[in-house]
Amino acid sequence: MAAWLLEARRLFHAECLSAPISETNGVPSIADVSNRRSREIASGIVARIGASSVHATKPAGQTAGSMFETATQNFVSSCFAQVRHLRPGTFITAKAQAIAQFDQYSHLEDLHALALGSKELRTLLGSDYLMKPDVVVLRQPEADATINQDRLLVDETVARRTSLREANGARATLHASISCKLTIRSDRVQNTRSEALNLVRNRKGRLPHIVAVTAEPLPSRIAAIALGTGDMDCVYHFALPELIETLTELQSDSLELVETMVEGQRLRDIADLPLDLVI
Numbered sequence: 489m490a491a492w493l494l495e496a497r498r499l500f501h502a503e504c505l506s507a508p509i510s511e512t513n514g515v516p517s518i519a520d521v522s523n524r525r526s527r528e529i530a531s532g533i534v535a536r537i538g539a540s541s542v543h544a545t546k547p548a549g550q551t552a553g554s555m556f557e558t559a560t561q562n563f564v565s566s567c568f569a570q571v572r573h574l575r576p577g578t579f580i581t582a583k584a585q586a587i588a589q590f591d592q593y594s595h596l597e598d599l600h601a602l603a604l605g606s607k608e609l610r611t612l613l614g615s616d617y618l619m620k621p622d623v624v625v626l627r628q629p630e631a632d633a634t635i636n637q638d639r640l641l642v643d644e645t646v647a648r649r650t651s652l653r654e655a656n657g658a659r660a661t662l663h664a665s666i667s668c669k670l671t672i673r674s675d676r677v678q679n680t681r682s683e684a685l686n687l688v689r690n691r692k693g694r695l696p697h698i699v700a701v702t703a704e705p706l707p708s709r710i711a712a713i714a715l716g717t718g719d720m721d722c723v724y725h726f727a728l729p730e731l732i733e734t735l736t737e738l739q740s741d742s743l744e745l746v747e748t749m750v751e752g753q754r755l756r757d758i759a760d761l762p763l764d765l766v767i
Contacts, residue, residue, distance in 0.1 A: 492570060497759045501537040504726065507533070508555035508670055509703065510546040514656070517546050518671050518703045525740070529705035532734030533727050544582055551680040556670040557583055557622045560701050560758075564625065564666070568761030575766040576654040579630040579663060591651040592661035592693040598745045625664035625697075625765060651693065664697035664765050667720075671712075672704040677712045684719035693727040697721055697765055701758060707749075714754040721765065723749075728757035 510517045510535070519530035534542055547555060565581035588596040596618070631654045635641050642653065651658040666686055667680050684698045698719070703726040704710050714723040725731055730751075735743040748753035756764070 493567065493759055493762075496563060496567055496570075498538075500548065500559060500758065501564075501727065503559040503562065504556065504703065505534070505538055505542040505636050507543075507554040508547065509542060509560065510552075511539075511542045511544055511548055513689065516705075517552065518705055520671075520706070523706070525738075525742075526706050528732070528738060529740070530735050531735060533705060536730040537727050537731060539582060547648060551669070556703065557668040560666060560668050561623045563758065564762055568625070568765070569760060570767050571661045573644065574763075577630070578713045580628065580660075582624055582626065583622065585624045585626070587619050587621065587624075587662060587665075587687070587690075589659065590624075592627060592662055592691040592696070595657055595692055597625050597688060600710045619686055621665040621683065621687075622668040623666040625640065625666070626660040627663045629656070629658040631655070634691075655659040658729070661694065662696040665742050667698075669702040672702055672706075672709040672713060675711070680713055681716075688719070699724060699761065699764075701719050701726065701761070703727070707735070710755065711745055711749060714749050715752075722753065723755050724758050724761045725755060726758050728755065 490594075500608055501724065508517075514531070515527050516530040516534045518533075520526040546552075561581050561583055568579050580724075587593040630652055632642055635653065645657075647653060648656060650656060651661055665683075667683060670678065680700055687698055688695060699721050700713055701725045702710060702713070702723065710723060710725065713720070717735060732743070735746060746755065
């Protein structure tokens with residue numbers, strides 16, 4: 489019997505091929521049509537994950553990106569439902585939620601209110617802190633009845649400030665921020681890194697998981713996000729084994745770069761993501 493996660497991965501690929509990824513004149517939409525190597529790698533990946541189901545109508549640019557976000561959200565949500573025994577709690581996966589609504593970043597609402605009343609402060613602060621990650625995983629606070637289900641752990645006299653207790657008026661905690669990039673272009677790299685740095689710098693409390701998911705075929709462009717100082721936990725490719733197989737078949741020099749990212753724990757497959765988020 490095949491592992492459940494293998495089937496979930498297959499369904500994720502099927503959703504990608506039926507929506508955000510299309511094919512025109514034999515060239516997958518994730519390829520840079522002006523780059524021969526990009527076209528070859530993209531074609532090899534799509535052939536391995538199910539070329540027969542790829543559709544021929546290319547969605548609008550922004551629409552394709554949104555569809556990839558939805559496919560990623562659906563995959564993470566379905567996987568989290570299967571790992572509750574590893575990570576108990578009430579977790580919700582959603583798209584484009586402002587970080588100021590979460591416990592670690594709720595102070596940004598006050599900051600925004602102050603900025604609205606001061607042109608000088610608005611100029612100083614900018615608007616980078618008003619982020620809406622592509623996909624988020626949030627954890628709801630727990631009722632005291634749940635916390636005390638095995639024994640009396642808390643009451644009205646103790647643990648009055650923890651954000652885990654619903655009784656404290658706590659907001660949901662941002663458990664993970666997932667940046668979804670169907671493809672990677674030079675103008676998008678800095679934006680991804682800036683979002684990650686803002687999540688690190690602006691938090692009060694626990695740092696959420698900060699990851700990126702991409703279907704980019706060119707290893708050099710993946711490396712632009714994956715390598716560096718570790719602004720993000722890790723980058724997850726939507727079909728890493730298929731990428732490696734394609735590079736091996738093409739005898740590409742880029743295979744060494746992918747192996748470096750994998751061995752350096754900077755690049756993993758999409759199937760690794762839900763289990764990594766449990767940690």
